[in-house]
Amino acid sequence: MTTATVINSEFDQAIALEPDPDGAGRYLGELGAGWQIGGGINGGLLLAVAANALRRELPGHPDPLSISCYYLSTSGPGPLSVRTETVRRGRTLSNATASLYQWGPDGAEVERLRVLAGYGDLAALAGEVHTSATAPELPPVEQCIGIEHAPPGLLQQAALLERFDLRLDPGTVGWAVGQPARQGRIQGWFKLADGREPDPLSLLLVADALPPVTFDLGLPGWAPTIELTVHLRALPAPGWLRVSHATRNLAGGHFEEDCEIWDSAGRLVAQSRQLARAPRAQV
């Protein structure tokens, strides 16, 4: 099911699950501190964990063609439980839900997120493509800005970034030096730091991997995701991914963040949109 070339990659370890002896369709896992960002575990990683559980429940339909995640409470490092429900088994498409839980100080279960998805087999889809979408224009990787140049304050809050080889377009990182372009766009090249190649589950992480696009609007601070839906459109080729995050409308304290992920073969492999709470405006 995976094109990973690295055995026991950080990502595969992070989303690893074992069946919960307490019941069918239930799994146990662990969230690592290395995936924290702004005080919680990255929402894309959490989605990948839930998606990994659903993959196991839907044999023959390994890939989330569309997956929607609603975030309910802030996750932290430690044990987790995923409960799945298969809603419909179809020939080419199956639907299922998943809930990811952790345990509160009192030992009570707390639901972190709820997922609803449609799974199929990307490898079995017809190949024809009719697209007017164009990949983000990026300078060569070596001319882009690596994480090592990120403000120390940012890295302290984002152990997550150490898992990535993220090279941001210099034209969209002005915010890092107090000069946001205010275009509502952040884009760059993405790889997992340990060289693990992209697959449908890792693309769920990538869809939420870049800094909040509100940074580019001059709004530092984290932007909690209310809802994230990812459409997987094709199996990704190995190599660098081109990723763009863009927003066009911040209103009522909310903004949408549209993400596109393009693979090294020049295919649009994933599209996502999330609705998030905007950080407070700076005075």
Place this chain on the structure above:
Amino acid sequence: MTTATVINSEFDQAIALEPDPDGAGRYLGELGAGWQIGGGINGGLLLAVAANALRRELPGHPDPLSISCYYLSTSGPGPLSVRTETVRRGRTLSNATASLYQWGPDGAEVERLRVLAGYGDLAALAGEVHTSATAPELPPVEQCIGIEHAPPGLLQQAALLERFDLRLDPGTVGWAVGQPARQGRIQGWFKLADGREPDPLSLLLVADALPPVTFDLGLPGWAPTIELTVHLRALPAPGWLRVSHATRNLAGGHFEEDCEIWDSAGRLVAQSRQLARAPRAQV
């Protein structure tokens, strides 16, 4: 909760629900034949019915800020049942799920769709807007193309269209006379035919009201929705809505359809994206 100016509008009747004596959080309703399109009930109307049930379950949070719907089987005219589950009650945001059922020939329940949503109060959101989005440029209403000019074959399959006062941009209706613009775009002016003014629930219908954008790609035929997520961004002002449907990537037999709805005050009041199955290509 509604800004409707028409009492007992067709839309309000179509989404009307009564509590199901069989259990808390359950409702009963009826799907009318007048909302059929291409052999099923319009997906946007079905979503509005489920959303209406959730609104009743979440006092103080009347509006779906984000709502995701996965379509499971084809709905038809007749009785329906909605079952809701409140997932989380928050101060400004609550989450809930809904399932819409009908009954099969054997009397067994068949789930038509599953919804997952985050509800809040649009009227309570801060007013500031920072947007780079621009409303679709449309000729004046009187210069756009009304439904009365639609091909008879289309109208026969789409009783739904009689519920609308839909005026399409002449530049995006070439498909109706065999000359699709192949831009992946259909846009126009929208009102409910009986004059009922827009509100958050009717915007869910509008998000799926235009003909499939694949018509403009030279692909006639209906495009079954796999998943539809709508973000409501502001309360709509009364009057004409400007609606655009666009797609940028048709691949593997699937395409995304992005919809924007702008109100008469020039505000982007809703954004939606659906993943749908493309009609077979014409030879």
